[in-house]
Each structure stands twice: as structure tokens, then as C-alpha cells.
């Protein structure tokens with residue numbers, strides 16, 4: 523019985539690793555809270571706007587092209603990264619806002 527219990531614990535631990543993670547990136551003072559970020563394939567990044575004005579985040583990268591549109595303070599939008607590679611993220615309203623997300627297998 524003891525061995526069966528151990529196997530169950532191991533299976534539970536491995537299943538836990540398979541769950542995709544959620545990372546929060548804030549936008550404050552016309553900056554992303556991180557300049558670089560590493561995530562795994564399947565992970566999602568939540569982009570929150572904490573500035574009292576709108577941001578419009580987008581990426582033209584082959585790895586993950588997206589355009590979240592313009593949204594105001596207090597809102598957030600989520601992007602799931604389904605392919606490994608480099609993603610350059612920018613804001614169409616504030617050209618100085620840039621960050622790089624590295625998606626690893």
C-alpha cells in the first residue's frame with residue numbers, strides 16, 4: 523500500500539508541472555514591469571494597464587503576432603504563447619515601451 527501511495531504522489535506532482543503558468547506584466551509610467559521575460563510554451567501572460575491612460579500592446583513577431591487593442595487603466599488582457607521563440611512586444615501609442623519575451627520549449 524505504501525508504494526501505491528508514493529506513485530500517486532509522484533503522478534500528482536508531474537501533473538502539476540504540466541499546468542501552464544500565468545505571468546502578470548504591468549504597464550505603469552509608460553513602461554512594462556519587465557524588460558525581458560522567459561516563459562514556457564503554453565504559458566499565458568496577462569498584460570495589465572495601471573496607467574491613467576490607454577495602451578495598445580502588439581507584436582509583429584513570427585513567434586506570436588497579436589494586437590490587444592487600446593484599453594484603459596484597470597483592465598488586462600491575456601496572451602497565450604503556443605510556439606517557442608522570441609517575441610518583441612511594443613505599444614503603438616508609446617513607441618518607447620518595449621519588452622522581449624522568450625518562449626522556451
Ligand SMILES: [Cu+2]
Pocket residue numbers: 552576577578613614615616619
Ligand atoms: Cu502605451
